[in-house]
Amino acid sequence: MLTLKDIHVSYGQAPALHGVSLEVPEGHIVTLLGANGSGKSTTIHAVAGLLPIQAGSIDFEGREIAGLSTETIVRLGICATLEGRQLFGEMTVLENLRLGAYTQGEGKGFDEQLERVLTYFPALSERLELSSYLLSGGEQQMLAIGRALMARPRLLLMDEPSLGLAPLLAQEMFAGIMSLSKAEGISVLLAEQAADLAVGISGYGYVLEVGKVVLGDTARNLLDNEEVRSAYLGH
Amino acid sequence: MFLVAFPFLHEWPFFRMFLSEFRTFNATMFAVWLLVLLGMNLLTGYSGQVSFGHAALVLASAYLTAVLSQQYGFPLWGAIGLSGAATALVGWVTIGIPAVRLRGPYLAIATFGLMLAFPQILKLNVLTQWTQGALGIRGGVVGPPGFLGGVLDGRAWMYYVAMSVAVAMTVLFVNLTRSRTGRAFVALRDSEVGAEQMGVDVPRYKALAFGVSSLYAGIGGGLFFAVQGFVSPDSLGLIDSIFFLVAIVIGGLGSVLGSIVAALFLTFQSEAISALAGFVPGTNNLRNVFYGASLIAVIVLFPKGIAGFFQRPLWPKLREWNLGSLWSSRS
Amino acid sequence: MDLFLQQLIGGIASGSMFAILALGIVLIYRSTGTLNFAQGQMAMFSMFVAWSAMSTGMGFWPAVLLTLLSALAMGALVEWLIVRRVEGTSDLNSLIVAMGLFLIFDGLALYIWGPLPKSFGPFSFFSGGASCVGGVCIGRLNLGILVVSIVTTALLYLLFQCTRFGLALRATALNRLASRLVGIPVGRMLSTGWGLGTAVGAIAGILAAQSLGLDIRTMFFVVLFALAAAVLGGLDSPVGAVVGGLIIGVVKNLAGTYTPSSVGSIDLAVAFAVIVLVLMVRPNGIFGRPVRMRV
Numbered sequence: 001m002l003t004l005k006d007i008h009v010s011y012g013q014a015p016a017l018h019g020v021s022l023e024v025p026e027g028h029i030v031t032l033l034g035a036n037g038s039g040k041s042t043t044i045h046a047v048a049g050l051l052p053i054q055a056g057s058i059d060f061e062g063r064e065i066a067g068l069s070t071e072t073i074v075r076l077g078i079c080a081t082l083e084g085r086q087l088f089g090e091m092t093v094l095e096n097l098r099l100g101a102y103t104q105g106e107g108k109g110f111d112e113q114l115e116r117v118l119t120y121f122p123a124l125s126e127r128l129e130l131s132s133y134l135l136s137g138g139e140q141q142m143l144a145i146g147r148a149l150m151a152r153p154r155l156l157l158m159d160e161p162s163l164g165l166a167p168l169l170a171q172e173m174f175a176g177i178m179s180l181s182k183a184e185g186i187s188v189l190l191a192e193q194a195a196d197l198a199v200g201i202s203g204y205g206y207v208l209e210v211g212k213v214v215l216g217d218t219a220r221n222l223l224d225n226e227e228v229r230s231a232y233l234g235h
Numbered sequence: 236m237f238l239v240a241f242p243f244l245h246e247w248p249f250f251r252m253f254l255s256e257f258r259t260f261n262a263t264m265f266a267v268w269l270l271v272l273l274g275m276n277l278l279t280g281y282s283g284q285v286s287f288g289h290a291a292l293v294l295a296s297a298y299l300t301a302v303l304s305q306q307y308g309f310p311l312w313g314a315i316g317l318s319g320a321a322t323a324l325v326g327w328v329t330i331g332i333p334a335v336r337l338r339g340p341y342l343a344i345a346t347f348g349l350m351l352a353f354p355q356i357l358k359l360n361v362l363t364q365w366t367q368g369a370l371g372i373r374g375g376v377v378g379p380p381g382f383l384g385g386v387l388d389g390r391a392w393m394y395y396v397a398m399s400v401a402v403a404m405t406v407l408f409v410n411l412t413r414s415r416t417g418r419a420f421v422a423l424r425d426s427e428v429g430a431e432q433m434g435v436d437v438p439r440y441k442a443l444a445f446g447v448s449s450l451y452a453g454i455g456g457g458l459f460f461a462v463q464g465f466v467s468p469d470s471l472g473l474i475d476s477i478f479f480l481v482a483i484v485i486g487g488l489g490s491v492l493g494s495i496v497a498a499l500f501l502t503f504q505s506e507a508i509s510a511l512a513g514f515v516p517g518t519n520n521l522r523n524v525f526y527g528a529s530l531i532a533v534i535v536l537f538p539k540g541i542a543g544f545f546q547r548p549l550w551p552k553l554r555e556w557n558l559g560s561l562w563s564s565r566s
Numbered sequence: 567m568d569l570f571l572q573q574l575i576g577g578i579a580s581g582s583m584f585a586i587l588a589l590g591i592v593l594i595y596r597s598t599g600t601l602n603f604a605q606g607q608m609a610m611f612s613m614f615v616a617w618s619a620m621s622t623g624m625g626f627w628p629a630v631l632l633t634l635l636s637a638l639a640m641g642a643l644v645e646w647l648i649v650r651r652v653e654g655t656s657d658l659n660s661l662i663v664a665m666g667l668f669l670i671f672d673g674l675a676l677y678i679w680g681p682l683p684k685s686f687g688p689f690s691f692f693s694g695g696a697s698c699v700g701g702v703c704i705g706r707l708n709l710g711i712l713v714v715s716i717v718t719t720a721l722l723y724l725l726f727q728c729t730r731f732g733l734a735l736r737a738t739a740l741n742r743l744a745s746r747l748v749g750i751p752v753g754r755m756l757s758t759g760w761g762l763g764t765a766v767g768a769i770a771g772i773l774a775a776q777s778l779g780l781d782i783r784t785m786f787f788v789v790l791f792a793l794a795a796a797v798l799g800g801l802d803s804p805v806g807a808v809v810g811g812l813i814i815g816v817v818k819n820l821a822g823t824y825t826p827s828s829v830g831s832i833d834l835a836v837a838f839a840v841i842v843l844v845l846m847v848r849p850n851g852i853f854g855r856p857v858r859m860r861v
Binding site: 528 | 595601603648651652656657658659661662663665666667668669670671672673674676677680681786787790793794797801827828829830831832833834835837838841842845846849
Binding site: 048050069070071074075079080081082086087088089090091095098099100102103105106147148151 | 730733734736737740741743744745746747748749750751752
């Protein structure tokens with residue numbers, strides 16, 4: 001459903017991605033592995049339309065989306081959660097969720113969608129009127145994902161969702177992402193440092209090094225690959 | 236040579252042909268504006284702070300000079316020096332040091348407020364015994380010292396004094412900006428965080444920049460009174476402060492040459508516009524539109540500052556022009 | 567006591583006008599971080615637009631409506647054409663650009679309408695007998711100003727708190743990146759912020775003209791009071807702008823009433839003193855946030 005072909009991105013003069021190609025099949029979870037600065041995060045930003053792309057193409061459900069504005073990309077069905085969560089801190093949880101549905105309007109569908117999202121994150125339903133900066137780290141991450149879901153995406157981009165979470169909580173969250181992806185039929189592209197957990201729930205994985213894909217395979221094969229294991233999976 | 240000979244030039248028939256409008260008075264005012272704009276440029280172009288109230292500092296010093304010389308019998312030159320020092324102290328201690336805590340827009344508001352409120356303060360009835368209220372203060376005629384009496388008239392003498400002060404303080408300015416202190420100012424304008432990492436005592440230098448800037452405004456103000464022979468609460472106002480800004484931005488922020496261009500601009504802009512209005516009717520009324528558009532154009536085209544623009548070869552400059560931003564409208 | 571109450575009411579009325587001008591300044595400051603020193607001259611320009619519309623025979627309220635729409639467009643255009651180019655470069659740049667706008671609108675008004683003051687009101691809504699309760703009266707002019715200010719503030723409150731569009735406007739002011747992530751057209755929101763701020767300023771201008779007349783310099787000093795109000799309330803707080811405006815109005819009136827004539831008029835000095843005092847004691851104002859909460 002999402003195909004990146006030979007994507008080039010640079011910050012000022014310094015190239016950040018040179019020729020990244022990868023694929024996210026419909027309904028699957030795909031993880032990007034790599035060290036800090038390898039271009040995982042940049043790839044996510046590029047797909048979300050947050051960065052200008054110098055060359056290459058991004059195909060989403062048969063449509064070229066490279067160069068489109070983030071607003072259009074969200075409307076086409078791709079939502080992103082970023083590192084640092086990017087919530088509207090001074091607004092309430094409910095307002096954050098309402099903003100998540102900005103592209104959907106607030107008609108009948110809104111209440112329905114809100115209810116569905118809250119079934120995945122019941123903790124949020126008790127805190128709807130709370131300012132979101134008062135939430136715990138885990139709850140904030142739930143809100144970030146919940147807000148993205150409000151836009152009814154078919155592809156979810158996630159940049160470091162486990163950052164700052166306790167290991168147990170991270171594990172729980174990845175389990176949540178997996179069940180959510182299955183139940184809603186949402187494809188996921190994950191960039192993750194805590195790679196073992198992420199690869200565990202993924203169908204496919206790509207290894208990035210200095211702005212290039214050096215290896216792409218099924219999650220199973222990656223888990224079996226000695227080199228990948230010692231370099232990125234920490235055991 | 237040219238500067239020394241200037242007052243006599245228009246006595247010669249040859250120069251009279253095209254210098255008739257270049258009166259000595261204009262040249263003297265050029266010296267006054269040069270001082271004020273050097274100060275303004277130090278503040279904005281070098282240390283990156285903004286003041287919409289510089290005309291109020293000039294006006295304050297002009298008043299102090301007027302009061303000291305006309306009512307307390309101080310010699311005029313002593314009064315100017317004293318006023319300059321007092322303005323510097325006021326700028327440093329009461330504006331510069333508190334301003335360190337304020338971010339850009341807040342400092343701008345405070346100086347904007349000072350500018351609008353100051354003429355009203357000068358008109359207060361309780362101060363009338365010194366300020367003469369709205370009438371303003373008139374100065375006596377200042378002639379040259381006796382031994383020059385036969386050679387120079389009062390106007391030429393004033394020209395020499397103002398121009399000497401301006402030249403001396405320009406030299407001082409150049410030395411200051413090339414010194415450690417000057418480099419600290421520039422570092423601070425480019426990035427306060429960066430300057431701090433380089434070991435620059437940011438608050439101290441920001442306050443100091445305000446002090447030195449006020450010294451120039453103060454000496455300029457004292458000379459303003461001496462040259463004009465008159466000062467009133469409405470001699471200088473908000474629009475003059477804005478014109479100071481226009482002048483240094485168009486002349487060139489962060490450069491001495493820029494300040495000289497700025498002073499030329501300020502001295503002759505109104506005559507130039509009037510002359511232009513002779514050919515294109517309505518130009519007079521559109522003046523502020525031109526100036527406003529120029530301000531914006533300079534800032535849009537050179538968002539990193541125009542400093543040094545004239546000192547480098549042309550080709551790399553073209554790439555610096557932020558022309559791309561004119562077309563892109565996506566945020 | 568009656569004199570005090572009388573002046574208090576007068577102060578609240580003129581304060582409500584400062585409040586909505588300050589509100590315009592705050593809306594613009596929140597949307598792009600530009601402190602719009604041109605707010606007064608842009609309002610003045612809109613007042614002349616209203617005058618022109620009326621001199622073609624248009625009624626007062628239709629002319630006001632037309633003026634507000636043109637102010638909305640004008641503010642949005644200024645953001646889109648100019649402010650966006652320098653956004654995020656530096657405070658210094660955006661302040662210089664604001665001064666550029668000041669000069670442009672000042673000069674355009676002079677070019678189009680000339681230097682002579684125009685007669686502009688008070689219109690029927692603002693003229694008539696005073697209304698009294700007990701010994702305390704409020705003049706029709708002040709009553710009119712107060713009513714228009716309250717309605718304006720209430721409408722803005724409804725827009726920002728109760729509509730999806732207002733929610734998106736607030737979101738954009740809080741966090742641009744997050745706004746883009748949820749699909750808000752951020753650029754359009756920023757232009758709208760400027761447009762709204764300019765339109766609100768135009769209302770303040772029309773109110774000011776009812777008592778001060780219409781002149782290129784009418785708003786020069788009104789802006790100082792509005793700036794004092796915005797600083798007092800906190801530059802990024804709409805509630806603060808309203809409260810600050812009312813306080814400034816009352817303080818200005820009381821100072822004017824109780825200052826002996828041997829001192830002279832001090833209203834501008836008072837506004838300046840308020841600014842300095844607030845910046846010394848509480849630089850973020852009464853309602854301003856000292857540190858932005860970022861999550």
